[in-house]
Amino acid sequence: GIQVEQSPPDLILQEGANSTLRCNFSDSVNNLQWFHQNPWGQLINLFYIPSGTKQNGRLSATTVATERYSLLYISSSQTTDSGVYFCAVAPTDKLIFGTGTRLQVFP
Amino acid sequence: ETGVTQSPTHLIKTRGQQVTLRCSSQSGHNTVSWYQQALGQGPQFIFQYYREEENGRGNFPPRFSGLQFPNYSSELNVNALELDDSALYLCACSLGLDSEAFFGQGTRLTVV
Numbered sequence: 597g598i599q600v601e602q603s604p605p606d607l608i609l610q611e612g613a614n615s616t617l618r619c620n621f622s623d624s625v626n627n628l629q630w631f632h633q634n635p636w637g638q639l640i641n642l643f644y645i646p647s648g649t650k651q652n653g654r655l656s657a658t659t660v661a662t663e664r665y666s667l668l669y670i671s672s673s674q675t676t677d678s679g680v681y682f683c684a685v686a687p688t689d690k691l692i693f694g695t696g697t698r699l700q701v702f703p
Numbered sequence: 704e705t706g707v708t709q710s711p712t713h714l715i716k717t718r719g720q721q722v723t724l725r726c727s728s729q730s731g732h733n734t735v736s737w738y739q740q741a742l743g744q745g746p747q748f749i750f751q752y753y754r755e756e757e758n759g760r761g762n763f764p765p766r767f768s769g770l771q772f773p774n775y776s777s778e779l780n781v782n783a784l785e786l787d788d789s790a791l792y793l794c795a796c797s798l799g800l801d802s803e804a805f806f807g808q809g810t811r812l813t814v815v
Contacts, residue, residue: 626801637740637791637809641705644803682745689800690736690759693745 598623598687600694607699609673617668617697619683627686628659630668633696634679642668642681673701707732707796709807716814720784724810726794727776734758734799735777737769740791740809752777753800789814 599622609615619628630642643650643657645666650657654673659666670677678701684691706729716722726735734753738746748761752771766782775796781788791811795804 627803629803631806637793637811639746639793639806641803641805684746686801688759689734690748690751690761691738691746691795691804692748693738696745 598625598685598692600683600685600692602681602683602694602697604697605695607697609699609701611673611675611701611703613673613701614669614671615673615699617670617681617683617699619666619668619685619694621664621666621683621685623664623687624661625685625687626689627691628661628666629684629691630657630666631682631684632677632679633682639682670699673699675701675703677701705805705807707794707805707807709792709794709810711810712808713811714813716784716812718784718786718814721780721782722784722812724779724781724792724794724812725776726779726796726807727774728796728805731775731798732796732805733775734797734802735771735775736795736797736804737777737779738793738795739763740793742790746793749779758800784814786814788812 631639647661683694736751737749740746750760
């Protein structure tokens with residue numbers, strides 16, 4: 597089956613810093629989503645981005661489907677950005693999740 | 704607010720018991736998927752329903768079963784609970800296959 601790898605596994609930042617999270621996948625996909633999981637377990641949709649570039653405030657994402665990777669950029673990080681970030685891909689119509697990146701932002 | 708609601712939010716069951724988890728979404732979300740997330744891991748796909756028919760299943764035993772109703776709400780049933788079934792169970796709904804999925808807040812199941 598398809599493999600989804602995220603890097604780095606852990607990231608510690610000071611408030612105001614920028615960061616880039618990466619998602620590599622091993623096969624072509626129809627769908628790619630980025631989520632932020634808060635401490636209570638809720639998965640919050642960040643981007644639905646099978647290809648191209650999107651921006652939403654301090655966050656942006658780029659997916660290069662032909663090279664099988666996606667990047668999530670977080671600028672001017674805030675303590676509320678802390679949590680686990682998941683990339684999930686759909687080679688068919690079921691989401692396969694990566695292992696996540698745990699982000700901690702300190703004041 | 705994702706428009707997807709799961710109940711209950713927390714549940715404690717004894718090994719060997721049966722449990723039913725529920726998921727409802729706003730009108731039009733005809734596709735529902737269930738995921739199991741163990742502590743420290745990413746969610747794992749259990750199965751998917753599309754217009755009341757099962758549309759794919761992950762690597763889970765038959766004691767994990769489900770239903771989707773005409774109003775597109777859904778149930779996940781787990782029989783003969785085992786300690787390893789302790790996890791966060793997540794429901795995801797979408798407006799059709801290959802569409803953006805929206806998750807509920809999850810049900811945290813503890814088996815003792």
